[in-house]
Amino acid sequence: MLLAVDIGNTNIKLGIFDGDKLRATLHLATHTDHMPDEYAVVIFNLLRHYGIEISHIKAGAISCVVPPLLTIFGELFERYFGIQPLAIGPGVKTGVRIRFENTREVGGDRISNTAGALSLYKPPIIAVAMGTATVFDTISRDKEYLGGAVAPGIAIAAEALYSRTAALPRVELLRPKKAIGTNTVAAMQSGIIFGYAGLIDGIVTRIQEELGEKATVVATGGYSGIIAKEAKTIDKVNPNLTLVGIKVIYDANRAQPGGD
16 A cells, blocks of 8 residues: 655645555644654554554655655654655656746645646646645646646635734634625635635636636645635546645656666
8 A cells, every 4th residue: 555645834634545546535734843753653543543554554655845744754654664755856757747947946745736637637737726825736738837826825814814903803714605794704704715716716717818728627625625616717626636646656656667
């Protein structure tokens, strides 16, 4: 089995692949001060919940945007699984042709999303990842990663309303019944949920215009479910797109001479 790890700024998502089948997904909070042993305890308990033993994990691959945790999880894999995981980054075969000005600025998550999208959908594609940031990745008809846009994530925006104002409360990110909120919470939910749906539709429309053709728009990330229901431009929702991409990249490197 392959343990794929997507380390984000807020959450860590793990996927256990049994062949090409995604058997289970696990979710952890991101803590840069946790040690390998602390993460291992939580992961092992979750694996057992799904009937997966430590000995079942034969390979690992990591996409990480929090550099200190790449070292932590590398130690975890080597100490507890006895394997050296593939770290997605410069020098790793990804199958993605990057047309960004500085290729080293393209994070492993964006490369993984692109690889995952290309394995599942026909290009051109716009992958919209809704996590700590809202990230738009554009893939051309020729399967090239062109770049995209980055906006603050929906949770960051909601927290800013609470923390940077004197009277506004912290609200749950739920769809309001209507756009005209008749109380403070409903008004904030309207602005956040419908506002982000409008943001996504606006940026996707601009990207489509620049591409000169209709692209398949795929939403992923923790908030994709709720926002996709409101945004008119989203065609597909795949919450596991990054994990799929990590698996695709792992397979591409395993096929190389000297691969696992």
